[in-house]
Amino acid sequence: MKIVVIGGTGHIGTFLVPRLVLAGHVVICVSRQERKPYHAHPAWNSVKMVAIDRDEAERKNTFGFQIRNLAPDAVIDLICFTLESARSLVEALEGHVQHFIHCGTIWVHGHSEQVPTDESQFRKPICEYGTQKAAIETYLLTLARKTGFPATVLHPGHIVGPGWVPVNPIGTVNPEPFKRLAEGKEVVLPNLGMETLHHVHADDVAAAFCNALNNWNNAVGESFHIVSPQALTLRGYANAVASWFGQEAHLGFLPWEEWKRTVSESEAEETWDHIAHSPNCSIEKAKRLLNYTPRYTSLQAIEESVKHFIFH
Numbered sequence: 359m360k361i362v363v364i365g366g367t368g369h370i371g372t373f374l375v376p377r378l379v380l381a382g383h384v385v386i387c388v389s390r391q392e393r394k395p396y397h398a399h400p401a402w403n404s405v406k407m408v409a410i411d412r413d414e415a416e417r418k419n420t421f422g423f424q425i426r427n428l429a430p431d432a433v434i435d436l437i438c439f440t441l442e443s444a445r446s447l448v449e450a451l452e453g454h455v456q457h458f459i460h461c462g463t464i465w466v467h468g469h470s471e472q473v474p475t476d477e478s479q480f481r482k483p484i485c486e487y488g489t490q491k492a493a494i495e496t497y498l499l500t501l502a503r504k505t506g507f508p509a510t511v512l513h514p515g516h517i518v519g520p521g522w523v524p525v526n527p528i529g530t531v532n533p534e535p536f537k538r539l540a541e542g543k544e545v546v547l548p549n550l551g552m553e554t555l556h557h558v559h560a561d562d563v564a565a566a567f568c569n570a571l572n573n574w575n576n577a578v579g580e581s582f583h584i585v586s587p588q589a590l591t592l593r594g595y596a597n598a599v600a601s602w603f604g605q606e607a608h609l610g611f612l613p614w615e616e617w618k619r620t621v622s623e624s625e626a627e628e629t630w631d632h633i634a635h636s637p638n639c640s641i642e643k644a645k646r647l648l649n650y651t652p653r654y655t656s657l658q659a660i661e662e663s664v665k666h667f668i669f670h
Contacts, residue, residue, distance in 0.1 A: 359456070359571070360384040362430040364412070365437030366405075367395045369517045370461065374434070374564035376401035381568060386428055396521035416443060422450025432457040434567055441493040448498070452507055457578070458498075459570055462513040464556065464583060464637045466492040474589075474640035477513075477581050485631060495581055502579035510570050510577040512563070515585035515637060518659040519560035520666035527596040529555065529632030530625050536664055539596060540603040546610035548617040551593030553633035558585045559659035562652040569648040576647040586656040589638040598657050599664070 366375050366387035372395040378385045379401035391409040395402065408428065415421035425433060425447065433455055438444050444460065451458060465488035466481050481496075483489040498509035516525040526535045528547060538545050566584040570577040590598075593609065600607035614633075618626040644650035654662075 359431040360386070360429065361432045361434060361571075362386045362388060362425055362428050364388045364425070364433065364435045367391075367393055368436060369396070369519060369522065369560045370436050370514070370563050370567070372396040372521070373519070373561040374567055375405055377564050377568050379404055386430065388425065388428075396519065412437065412443075416446060419446065422447045426450045426454050430455055432459070432571060434459045434461075436461045438494065439487070440490050441497055444494045444497060448501065448507065448509075452505075455508065457508045457510065457571060457574060459510045459512065459567060459577075460494060460498055462495055462511045462581065463488065463491045464513045464515050464585065464639050465635060466495060466513060467635070467637070467639075469634060470554070470636045470638055473638040475583075475638060476640040477583060477643050484634060499579055499581060508574070508578045510579075511581035512566055512570060512584050513581060513639075514563045515556040515558045515583075515639065517560050517563060518557045518656075518663050520663050522663070523667060524557065524660045524663045525555055525632065527551075527592050527599060528621075529553075529592070529629040530621075531628070532625065533667065535596075536599060536667075539600040539605065539607060540668075542600070542605040542608065544608040544610050545596055546612055546617065546620060547592050547596065548612065548614050548629060548633060550611055551596070551609065552591050553636040554589040554591055554638045555595065555632060555656075556585045556589040556637040556639055557656040557659055558652065559654035559662075562586070562654055562659075565652075566644065566648060566650050569650055573648050580643075580647065582644040582648060582650070583639040583641055584644060584650065585637075585639050585641055586652055586654060586659065587641065588656060590656050592633075595657075595660075599660075602661055602664075
């Protein structure tokens with residue numbers, strides 16, 4: 359197939375595009391061309407790179423038609439964040455593609471209620487990002503069921519991979535907590551450290567996109583969680599990180615209202631976003647219908663990323 363990947367040089371695309379090429383597909387990568395993939399791979403030599411500033415093209419109402427003019431069989435959209443953006447692209451592609459796969463987020467669920475959360479649970483997003491992604495999901499799946507538009511939505515968790523800092527045990531992307539745990543110093547967690555994070559390796563996400571392409575009948579009209587087999591509590595996460603460096607974690611705990619005053623306002627907002635959601639998602643549907651079998655646990659994915667960060 360000829361596959362257009364929108365936003366193909368980011369976290370997921372770094373692993374997805376080479377997988378598609380090695381599977382025999384013709385791949386066109388659409389991005390602003392402002393950065394290279396996180397890791398070099400010979401497969402990129404056979405990828406057609408197309409530079410489009412999506413924001414600018416959408417303002418001119420040309421983006422969807424630019425993608426359609428590339429004559430793709432399938433489109434994978436990794437960087438769509440508003441319903442308006444999704445709608446303008448889909449309206450241009452209707453009747454012109456065999457498969458359209460949108461990258462969503464587990465943030466569509468808002469606060470965790472029944473865990474592990476499965477895809478059937480009602481959407482109650484609690485932030486603008488999750489609200490827009492939930493609206494996109496509803497739009498695409500409704501369209502799929504009403505008109506046959508071949509849409510699939512994949513919802514990754516906290517994406518991890520060598521080349522960027524993972525969400526850490528306090529729910530931010532500051533590398534300092536990793537450093538303190540490695541040195542045996544105290545790390546103070548909010549509340550009792552029992553809130554959860556649900557990571558996933560970027561290559562497992564990439565594999566899920568490939569599996570969706572290969573299981574068209576099961577994928578179209580459906581959404582799937584794409585995360586590691588198990589979520590982590592903040593406490594368990596911190597204990598594991600310390601153990602990687604031969605340390606015992608020295609953890610302190612403060613009620614949220616006190617804890618948030620120990621970090622910057624922006625970090626407190628980032629932490630709150632993660633602990634308010636406390637995601638813990640099921641992958642049973644993806645395993646059953648897409649043959650999704652993640653190679654990495656949360657801790658394996660994080661350890662690879664942290665040690666790559668330290669080495670470089």
